Amino acid sequence: MKEVNEAQIGDTLFHHKHSVEALPGFKPAKAMVFAGMYPVDQSDYTALRNALEKLTLNDSSVTLQRDSSPALGAGWRLGFLGLLHMEVFNQRLEQEHNASVIVTAPTVPYKAILSSEKIIKEYGQKEITIVNPAHFPEKHHVTHYLEPMVMGTIITPDDHIGKIMTLCQNRRAVQKNMVYIDDHRVMMKYLFPLNEIVVDFYDRLKSLSSGYASFDYEDAGYHPADLVKMDILLNGKQVEELTAVVHKEKAYVSGKALCERLRDSIPRQLFEIAVQAAIGSNIKLF
Incomplete structure (x- = not known):
C-alpha cells in the first residue's frame, strides 16, 4: 500500500502466500449528501489537501474525489452521511487546521437510465450515477431518472x-x-x-x-x-456552481427563489445584470 487511506475499515488482511476468503457482513458507509469544497485562495490548495487527508483518516465515511471548476479553481467533491455530518466536518476543518474554504450547496446522488446508444458507449454503462448536477444528462438521452x-x-x-x-x-x-x-x-x-x-x-x-x-x-x-436540470445565467453566461437538479413541479418556485436571492446578494453595479433561471433552452425567469 502506497498510502494509508488505501487500508479501508472492513478489509480482510492475510499473508501473501496464504489467501483466504474475505470475512462477510461488512458494508461500507454510503454517502448520502455531496458538496464541492474549494480553497478561498488557490495558493492554499496543498495545505487544504493535507488537512482533508488527515481528517478523512479519522472519518472513513467521508468520500473524497478531485474536482475543478472554471470559477472556483481546483478543489474536491466530498460525500457525507448527512447534512449534520457535513457541518461538523467543515467546522473541524476550520478549527483544527485553520482552513478557509468555499462549500457549494449540498446535493444528493441521482441515477439515470440511458436510452441513446452513443451516450451508453460514452459512459460505458446503461445506468449512471450523477453526483455533480452540472453533469446531469439531457432528457432526450434518458429513459427515466431515479432519485x-x-x-x-x-x-x-x-x-x-x-x-x-x-x-x-x-x-x-x-x-x-x-x-x-x-x-x-x-x-x-x-x-x-x-x-x-x-x-x-x-x-x-x-x-x-x-x-x-x-x-x-x-x-x-x-x-x-420527473427531474430537470436548472441552470442559472448571469448576463447570459451559465454559472456551473449554481446549477441544480429539481423536481419539475418545483422548478418555477425554486428558480424564482434563487434568482431573488442572487438579486439581493450581488453588489450593485453601474450596468444592468440579467439574472435568469433556465431549464434546457427555455428561459423561465428574469
Missing part, C-alpha cells in the same frame, strides 16, 4: 400534527403510517425524497413543533421521478 428516497420517522406531540403533515406534503412526502405511542405523542412514517430534507427540513420541523418533534431517517432505495 434517492428515505423512510423518515417523526415523533411529535399531537398538538403539532396538522402543521407537520402540511410541511411533509410540501416536501413531496408520502405518508406510510401514523400511530399514537401514548396519550399525547404520535409517530408518523413518511417516504421522503432525500433532496427535500437535506437542507432545512429539520430546522423547519423543530420550529413548527416548538422543538419537541424528533426526526430520523433510513435509506429506502431509488424511485423514478
Whole structure:
C-alpha cells in the first residue's frame, strides 16, 4: 500500500502466500449528501489537501474525489452521511487546521437510465450515477431518472400534527403510517425524497413543533421521478456552481427563489445584470 487511506475499515488482511476468503457482513458507509469544497485562495490548495487527508483518516465515511471548476479553481467533491455530518466536518476543518474554504450547496446522488446508444458507449454503462448536477444528462438521452428516497420517522406531540403533515406534503412526502405511542405523542412514517430534507427540513420541523418533534431517517432505495436540470445565467453566461437538479413541479418556485436571492446578494453595479433561471433552452425567469 502506497498510502494509508488505501487500508479501508472492513478489509480482510492475510499473508501473501496464504489467501483466504474475505470475512462477510461488512458494508461500507454510503454517502448520502455531496458538496464541492474549494480553497478561498488557490495558493492554499496543498495545505487544504493535507488537512482533508488527515481528517478523512479519522472519518472513513467521508468520500473524497478531485474536482475543478472554471470559477472556483481546483478543489474536491466530498460525500457525507448527512447534512449534520457535513457541518461538523467543515467546522473541524476550520478549527483544527485553520482552513478557509468555499462549500457549494449540498446535493444528493441521482441515477439515470440511458436510452441513446452513443451516450451508453460514452459512459460505458446503461445506468449512471450523477453526483455533480452540472453533469446531469439531457432528457432526450434518458429513459427515466431515479432519485434517492428515505423512510423518515417523526415523533411529535399531537398538538403539532396538522402543521407537520402540511410541511411533509410540501416536501413531496408520502405518508406510510401514523400511530399514537401514548396519550399525547404520535409517530408518523413518511417516504421522503432525500433532496427535500437535506437542507432545512429539520430546522423547519423543530420550529413548527416548538422543538419537541424528533426526526430520523433510513435509506429506502431509488424511485423514478420527473427531474430537470436548472441552470442559472448571469448576463447570459451559465454559472456551473449554481446549477441544480429539481423536481419539475418545483422548478418555477425554486428558480424564482434563487434568482431573488442572487438579486439581493450581488453588489450593485453601474450596468444592468440579467439574472435568469433556465431549464434546457427555455428561459423561465428574469
